[in-house]
Amino acid sequence: MYTSYIGRRLLMLYRERTGEDLTARQFFEQQLYPLFYAHKRYLQWVPNSPFAQKVAQGNLVAGKTESDIQLATFHHKVASVVPDASFVIGFPAAGVEGTTSGQVSNIGPKIDNEDIYCSWIGGALGVGVGSGFSLLISEDDVLWTLFQGWKHYRTYLEQRPGLKGNQIDTWNGHWLAHSFNRHFEPNHPLDEFEIKLVETAGVLSIPTREWVQILFSLAYHYPDQNLMAYAYCLAKDNKTIGFVPLQLGSINRLCDLNSKLFLFPEAVQSAGTDALLRLYATHYGFARACQLGAIGLAAIEPAKLRDYVGGPDYAPKPLSIKTEEAAIQFAFQQIWILAMLNNQELYTAADRLAEALHQFTQRNDHRDSGRGKKNLDRQAEGVFVRNRAAFIDRLTDILAESGSQAGSYLDVFDEAVRQATLMPVDNFPLFIILTRFRYVARQSQGSLAIPTESSPA
Incomplete structure (x- = not known):
């Protein structure tokens, strides 16, 4: 349950950087839930979870909102129900006939309640890279940057009534690429941040950032490092690619365009490295690139x-x-x-x-x-x-x-x-x-x- 590990990493980082010694449940209640689920449009959709279930009219209580009741139901399931995919992100479905029943086993350690809350924290830190796949990257700067972006996603969503919600992984990809840009200004984080929304049947949505653009941003931030990412897809049928090495040192050799601008048409040479790299297109899709064994230069052909x-x-x-x-x-x-x-x-x-x-x-x-x-x-x-x-x-x-x-x-x-x-x-x-x-x-x-x-x- 790698989502729990990633969630615990962010929780430890939060304690170190803020001095607040929150439990995983407290972090969920104070930091994640108010941004993600205490609104009509969510930042993330977890199928069959209490937050995806409409509260029956007979269960409504005076003085309590529907969101309050959903949160109470969630806490009850964490405390008293055998963990499954409906309230633990990354877990198999209940029973042996679900689409993820191949993950079910009667052998394994007891899951602590804190790990369940951590799975929600970690599940909100996936970076969308296309074809339904996301990456979890266990690096402090990555995790903290994504966490800082949550509040901006909520603001962005509230300012656009026609924009659909539930796109946290897609947002994370855009936010990470923006924040690791060489021109990013921490004191003015939204400067030069722009997403070209797409419209389908009258509904606006955020398009997935090209996976190679996310790699370019990581390569700029970690120019000489090789990172390990966990690639997965949580959808109707869960898919796991597993751990994939990101060979950022070799990718960075391509990103250094300053000495190679003469190869480009004169009309675009002044656009700058970042603007030019946004035009880069790859031969492989992300899943196919992973089959090479590592994401390096060969993968971004x-x-x-x-x-x-x-x-x-x-x-x-x-x-x-x-x-x-x-x-x-x-x-x-x-x-x-x-x-x-x-x-x-x-x-x-x-x-x-x-x-x-x-x-x-x-x-x-x-x-x-x-x-x-x-x-x-x-x-x-x-x-x-x-x-x-x-x-x-x-x-x-x-x-x-x-x-x-x-x-x-x-x-x-x-x-x-x-x-x-x-x-x-x-x-x-x-x-x-x-x-x-x-x-x-x-x-x-x-x-x-x-x-x-x-x-x-």
């Missing part, structure tokens, strides 16, 4: 990159960077490859090779013939193959074609071949696609074409 790499069953698509959106994704794809290679020499070799191939296609002795120019373009494109032996053969063919000008390409080709033979097999396709990207940038003669000497720091 840019969307559509594989279209340009090709595979055994399909040829690579032609690169097009005619629109600003395409140019931005083109830049991110290059930056991700640079981060994966993590080798300045490989970038330099790829960039110099791209320049040499570009110069090869501009040879004056073929300018008078459109067919000849197309043949040169085709020959240069032929270098971008996934097989190292074929790659070397294609470079050799270009040297032979170049005749007296071969000497101007020889050093660059030699270095490219040297790097290709020394690098791990898995890196070679990345080296090839990076070279192709740099080549297309030059061929496009647009804002992405950069001088040969430009390179990331």
Whole structure:
């Protein structure tokens, strides 16, 4: 019951930072319940819990609100009923025929009442990452930041009558990404905080923050750390991915865009790192990314990159960077490859090779013939193959074609071949696609074409 552990962590943190020695029940009554359930619209919906059950007319008592009666019912169940999912967050359903009955066992420790209250505290600290999944992260700064965001969610909800409630995990994702932003001002926490609400059938809701954006914020706050997160989904059918390592150190290599702004269109270079990172899109969804064993650089592979790499069953698509959106994704794809290679020499070799191939296609002795120019373009494109032996053969063919000008390409080709033979097999396709990207940038003669000497720091 990891929710109870997380809840207890926040409770201990609360005691340390406020000096108030509250029990879990007291914390629930004083801090969580007034914000989450003492209103018509809740911050969190727990199916079949006392707060999800309408109070019968005959059970209403003079001087007591419906919320008061629901709270009393909840306390009664905690004190006297065998724990189940209706009032313990993260627990299996009662009985053996529910959708979570596979979790049921008659072996296990007795659950303390304090642990039940802690499960509600911990259950309110999930960070929504899409497809119904949430993360629990046992880090003091994360837990305290999310706790501080609860009151802002209540205010945000009350100020928007058309906004549905029960989205605490989704809110937590937005709040964490905002609070761990490099421009966050603790004394003015709502400055620059903005959510683009979506409308469905006349009802407004908060969209889930992209999981990669939450990782970028964590990577900024913990630049050299690897964290452990617990991934789960509490819905009609509970799902548990389990503990997933977050390799934030490697992800941070991609987030440092200051030295790589030259790869982006000039029109967006002044937008800043945070604004640019919000445009990043991934190939994997969150659940699929977890199947890689850890959330690191490989898991945040840019969307559509594989279209340009090709595979055994399909040829690579032609690169097009005619629109600003395409140019931005083109830049991110290059930056991700640079981060994966993590080798300045490989970038330099790829960039110099791209320049040499570009110069090869501009040879004056073929300018008078459109067919000849197309043949040169085709020959240069032929270098971008996934097989190292074929790659070397294609470079050799270009040297032979170049005749007296071969000497101007020889050093660059030699270095490219040297790097290709020394690098791990898995890196070679990345080296090839990076070279192709740099080549297309030059061929496009647009804002992405950069001088040969430009390179990331």
